[in-house]
Amino acid sequence: MKASARGRAAVLGAVLCAGAGLIGVGELVLTGTAQAAVGVHAEEIVRFPSIDGDLTGGAPTMLSGRLLRPAGNSPHPAVVMLHGCGGLYARNGRVSPRHVWWATHLQRQGFEVLMVDSFGPRDVEEVCTTALKDRTVRATVERKRDAWGALAFLRKRPEVDHDRIGLIGWSQGASSVLAAYGAGEEGPAGTEEGGFRAAAAFYPGCKASLSNEDWQPDGPLLLLVGGKDDWTPPESCIELAGRDGVKEKVDLVVYPDAYHGFDSPDAPVRKRKDLATAPGGTAHFGTDEDARSDAIRRVMDFFKEKLGG
Numbered sequence: 001m002k003a004s005a006r007g008r009a010a011v012l013g014a015v016l017c018a019g020a021g022l023i024g025v026g027e028l029v030l031t032g033t034a035q036a037a038v039g040v041h042a043e044e045i046v047r048f049p050s051i052d053g054d055l056t057g058g059a060p061t062m063l064s065g066r067l068l069r070p071a072g073n074s075p076h077p078a079v080v081m082l083h084g085c086g087g088l089y090a091r092n093g094r095v096s097p098r099h100v101w102w103a104t105h106l107q108r109q110g111f112e113v114l115m116v117d118s119f120g121p122r123d124v125e126e127v128c129t130t131a132l133k134d135r136t137v138r139a140t141v142e143r144k145r146d147a148w149g150a151l152a153f154l155r156k157r158p159e160v161d162h163d164r165i166g167l168i169g170w171s172q173g174a175s176s177v178l179a180a181y182g183a184g185e186e187g188p189a190g191t192e193e194g195g196f197r198a199a200a201a202f203y204p205g206c207k208a209s210l211s212n213e214d215w216q217p218d219g220p221l222l223l224l225v226g227g228k229d230d231w232t233p234p235e236s237c238i239e240l241a242g243r244d245g246v247k248e249k250v251d252l253v254v255y256p257d258a259y260h261g262f263d264s265p266d267a268p269v270r271k272r273k274d275l276a277t278a279p280g281g282t283a284h285f286g287t288d289e290d291a292r293s294d295a296i297r298r299v300m301d302f303f304k305e306k307l308g309g
C-alpha cells in the first residue's frame with residue numbers, strides 16, 4: 001500500500017479545443033463547485049459513503065468524487081466512472097487523460113458524470129504492482145460497494161434522473177463493474193429502486209465472474225476487449241460472454257489488433273514490466289486509434305439507447 005497525496009491535491013482541468021473535439025489536461029484550483037473550462041458546465045468535488053460498513057465493522061468509508069453536470073434542463077441521465085488499478089490520478093497529480101476525456105465527452109452528450117476515487121480515501125496510490133492477495137482495495141469486495149455508494153449518492157441528487165443511471169469502468173474498474181453489476185439480489189438490483197440500468201466494461205479481468213457459474217449481468221452490458229491484450233487476456237471474457245444466461249444480455253466487442261488501454265487518448269503503445277497480474281509481469285498498453293474511435297461510437301450509442309440522453 002502506498003500513501004496517496006494525489007487524491008488530496010489533484011484537480012481536474014479540461015480544455016476543449018474548438019472544432020477538433022480534443023481535450024488536454026490543465027490545472028485548475030477548485031473550491032466546492034467551480035467552472036472548469038469553456039464548454040464544461042460545472043465540476044463539483046463531492047464526498048459520499050461507500051456501502052462497505054459490513055467490511056469496516058462500523059462507519060463506511062467516505063469516498064471522494066468529481067461530479068460533472070451537463071448543460072440543459074434536468075433531470076439528466078448519469079454515469080458512474082470507475083478507474084483502473086493506477087487510480088483516478090496520473091503521476092503529475094491531475095486526473096488521468098483517459099478519465100478526463102471520457103468524463104467530458106459523456107458530459108457534452110448530456111450525461112451527468114461521477115468519477116469515483118476508490119484509492120485516495122483509503123490511502124492507496126495504485127495496485128497495479130500489488131499481488132491480488134495483498135490488495136486492500138479489491139474489485140469484487142470494496143470497489144463494488146463503492147459503485148453502489150455512488151449509485152445511492154446520485155439518487156439523492158435532484159438534477160439526476162434516478163431511473164437512468166449507468167456504470168462504466170476500465171481494467172480493475174471494469175472488473176469492479178462486473179462485480180457490482182452482477183450481484184443480483186445481493187446488490188441494489190434486488191431492491192425496490194433497482195440497480196444500474198446499463199453498464200460498459202473496458203478490458204476487465206473476467207476470471208472471477210467466469211468462476212461463478214451463477215454470475216450474469218443485472219441488465220444490458222457492453223464488453224469491449226483487445227484481441228492482443230496481454231495484461232487481461234480476452235479469452236475468459238469471450239467464454240463468459242458466450243455462456244447461457246449471459247450472452248442474451250452482453251454485447252461483446254473484440255478488437256483483434258488492440259492492446260490493453262486501446263481507448264486512451266494519444267498514448268503510444270509501450271511495455272510495462274512491473275505488473276503483478278500480467279503473465280510474466282509484463283504487458284503492452286496503448287492507443288489503437290481504430291478501436292478507440294469505434295469504442296467511442298459504441299459506448300455513446302449504447303448509453304443513449306439504454307439511458308437516453
